[in-house]
Amino acid sequence: MSTSPLLEVDHVSKDYARGGLLSRHRLRAVDDVSFTLEAGRAEIFSIIGESGSGKSTLAGMILNVVTPTAGHLRFEGTDLAQIRGRDAHRRFMARVQPIFQNPFESFNPLKQLDHYLFITARRFVGADEAQAQRLADEALVKVGLSLAEVRGRFPHELSGGQLQRVAVARALIPSPALIVADEPVSMVDASLRMAIVNLFKTLRDELGIAIVYITHDLATAYYISDRIAIMQRGRVVESGDARRVLADPQHPYSRQLKGAVLQPAPGA
Amino acid sequence: MSPEPVLSVRGLRAYYRTRHFGVEREVRAVDGVDFDVERNQIYGLAGESSSGKTTLIKVIAAALKPPLQVVAGRIDFAFAPNLLSLDADALAKVRWKHLSYIVQGSMSTLNPVRRIRESFVDFAARHLALPRAAFERAVAEHLQRVQLDPAIVRAYPHELSGGMRQRVTIALATICRPEFIVADEPTTALDVVVQKEVLDMMRSIQRGIGSSVLLVTHDLGVHAHLADKLGIMYAGRLVEEGPTTAVFAQPRHPYTAHLIASLPRIGDAAQRQPLEGNPPNLAAPPPGCRFHPRCPLAMDVCKREVPPMTSLGSGHRVACFAVNPA
Numbered sequence: 004m005s006t007s008p009l010l011e012v013d014h015v016s017k018d019y020a021r022g023g024l025l026s027r028h029r030l031r032a033v034d035d036v037s038f039t040l041e042a043g044r045a046e047i048f049s050i051i052g053e054s055g056s057g058k059s060t061l062a063g064m065i066l067n068v069v070t071p072t073a074g075h076l077r078f079e080g081t082d083l084a085q086i087r088g089r090d091a092h093r094r095f096m097a098r099v100q101p102i103f104q105n106p107f108e109s110f111n112p113l114k115q116l117d118h119y120l121f122i123t124a125r126r127f128v129g130a131d132e133a134q135a136q137r138l139a140d141e142a143l144v145k146v147g148l149s150l151a152e153v154r155g156r157f158p159h160e161l162s163g164g165q166l167q168r169v170a171v172a173r174a175l176i177p178s179p180a181l182i183v184a185d186e187p188v189s190m191v192d193a194s195l196r197m198a199i200v201n202l203f204k205t206l207r208d209e210l211g212i213a214i215v216y217i218t219h220d221l222a223t224a225y226y227i228s229d230r231i232a233i234m235q236r237g238r239v240v241e242s243g244d245a246r247r248v249l250a251d252p253q254h255p256y257s258r259q260l261k262g263a264v265l266q267p268a269p270g271a
Numbered sequence: 272m273s274p275e276p277v278l279s280v281r282g283l284r285a286y287y288r289t290r291h292f293g294v295e296r297e298v299r300a301v302d303g304v305d306f307d308v309e310r311n312q313i314y315g316l317a318g319e320s321s322s323g324k325t326t327l328i329k330v331i332a333a334a335l336k337p338p339l340q341v342v343a344g345r346i347d348f349a350f351a352p353n354l355l356s357l358d359a360d361a362l363a364k365v366r367w368k369h370l371s372y373i374v375q376g377s378m379s380t381l382n383p384v385r386r387i388r389e390s391f392v393d394f395a396a397r398h399l400a401l402p403r404a405a406f407e408r409a410v411a412e413h414l415q416r417v418q419l420d421p422a423i424v425r426a427y428p429h430e431l432s433g434g435m436r437q438r439v440t441i442a443l444a445t446i447c448r449p450e451f452i453v454a455d456e457p458t459t460a461l462d463v464v465v466q467k468e469v470l471d472m473m474r475s476i477q478r479g480i481g482s483s484v485l486l487v488t489h490d491l492g493v494h495a496h497l498a499d500k501l502g503i504m505y506a507g508r509l510v511e512e513g514p515t516t517a518v519f520a521q522p523r524h525p526y527t528a529h530l531i532a533s534l535p536r537i538g539d540a541a542q543r544q545p546l547e548g549n550p551p552n553l554a555a556p557p558p559g560c561r562f563h564p565r566c567p568l569a570m571d572v573c574k575r576e577v578p579p580m581t582s583l584g585s586g587h588r589v590a591c592f593a594v595n596p597a
Contacts, residue, residue, distance in 0.1 A: 053463065053464070162320070162550060163320065164549065192319035192320055192489070192550070193319060193489060193490075193491065193530060193533070193534060194319060194533060194545060194546040195545055195546065195549070196533070196545065197533045197535075197543050197544060197545035198545035200535070201542075201543075201544075201545070219462070219463060221463075221537055222534070222535040222536055222537055225535065225536075225538070225540070226535035226540065226543070246540065249537050249538075250537075250538065259464055260463060260464065263463045263464040263466070263467040264463060264537060265466075265467065265490070265492030265493055265496045266537070267491040267492045267495050267519070267531060267534045267536065268495055268519055268536070269515050269516045269519050270516070
């Protein structure tokens with residue numbers, strides 16, 4: 004018996020109506036996008052696009068917070084549109100976790116970070132107090148931190164890089180199969196970025212977690228992706244093996260993007 | 272004899288001093304900075320969060336507000352010696368005609384309820400002092416120089432794209448042909464393709480006017496593309512400075528070296544390492560060299576004394592005991 008793919012994005016489109024109630028204006032934010040992530044073979048799949056490319060809308064549909072106008076999204080064989088009821092939603096959310104761009108917006112500034120992690124453990128794993136502490140500590144260790152460092156601290160007490168690592172730890176507690184990361188390092192200092200980016204590699208290689216990595220930064224996408232898809236105005240214009248596509252892009256837009264990258268080397 | 276620099280900063284210390292409920296706190300955001308910017312030069316200032324570069328910009332722009340105070344040092348422009356001693360009127364005369372700014376989030380600094388033409392009147396009419404028709408011609412010509420259709424003067428900011436608004440902001444900052452332009456993250460929020468176009472346009476305007484630019488951004492790719500000279504700030508101090516090609520080719524300070532090595536590049540899949548640790552808390556910075564807690568080359572002296580900026584020749588300076596033993 005063959006296993007269902009981990010994620011199937013099947014001719015998915017998303018339209019938004021512009022203007023007032025009676026307006027006929029439609030904006031097609033995502034236009035007939037399809038790709039599949041296989042089960043049992045974790046990969047990092049990058050979606051590259053500028054603002055207005057539809058990449059964040061696509062992320063929202065994968066996370067089941069945005070409903071497609073056309074097409075289907077299936078996770079482990081189940082159509083997301085069929086997920087009904089609080090329990091089913093919670094089960095899905097445990098398997099598919101988000102990481103967002105601004106770590107300071109991902110956390111309630113008035114909540115201590117360790118409490119956040121405990122609540123996640125209780126909510127998704129049904130852990131009791133002792134178990135929650137253990138799960139939180141394990142998750143933090145995986146991201147290169149520890150419960151001792153984070154205990155009692157509020158978000159503003161950590162740097163952006165540290166906080167984003169806590170966000171990844173939080174996402175790991177439910178033992179997800181897929182993480183959707185939308186510009187996870189663009190607000191993190193350059194010297195700390197590699198910690199998060201390398202961490203994604205570790206999650207794939209050691210924990211078998213697949214990652215949909217959404218970014219405008221071609222260089223980090225080159226560094227960690229297995230496959231990439233380049234989006235322009237809602238459509239995928241080019242996709243394939245990351246190194247191959249970025250070494251020799253075919254589509255004019257891909258070439259334009261690559262040509263505009265400012266390599267950190269004068270005269271490059 | 273080399274010509275006088277356009278900007279000379281010496282011994283600058285600027286702290287945020289607050290007192291809440293009897294507790295005094297001093298954040299030493301800029302703590303001893305010396306550098307010069309030459310004529311017709313783009314000087315890039317690189318640094319991450321808490322490097323002090325944003326505070327430095329505020330001080331150079333003479334945009335000081337409590338709790339920010341200059342605690343020591345001086346700033347001399349060729350056209351305005353001892354900038355920090357100028358009163359509001361004297362500053363107003365200097366601003367825009369000699370010294371202009373392209374600030375972070377420029378796109379939001381265009382008045383949303385005034386047409387572009389009116390922004391030009393607000394900013395530049397006084398300095399250009401031209402009769403109306405001549406002024407409008409000057410604006411039209413200048414907009415063409417930044418590759419904008421002069422007809423956009425009739426538009427409101429929200430009718431323009433982000434890239435176009437940024438070009439308007441650059442046009443506003445350069446129409447009076449100032450000798451010095453401070454640009455703070457000028458292209459940060461722009462798409463990659465637009466960013467490159469805007470940066471190239473900034474350089475051609477700068478070369479055309481012969482002005483100097485202090486370009487502040489955390490993005491080393493932007494510096495590699497645009498800066499003639501590069502200064503690296505860490506925790507309130509300059510740690511390395513030199514011609515851009517030299518700093519990239521042979522970074523001497525461990526922080527610079529690690530930073531450049533950690534940046535991913537298309538075409539190079541080799542594993543890269545982040546810097547260990549975190550930037551220091553500037554309310555309680557480490558003694559001696561502020562980088563020592565994260566430095567792979569740290570020695571005892573680094574924990575006690577602040578390494579002085581020492582010349583390596585050819586305009587390349589570095590502040591590090593490992594490079595220049597005490």
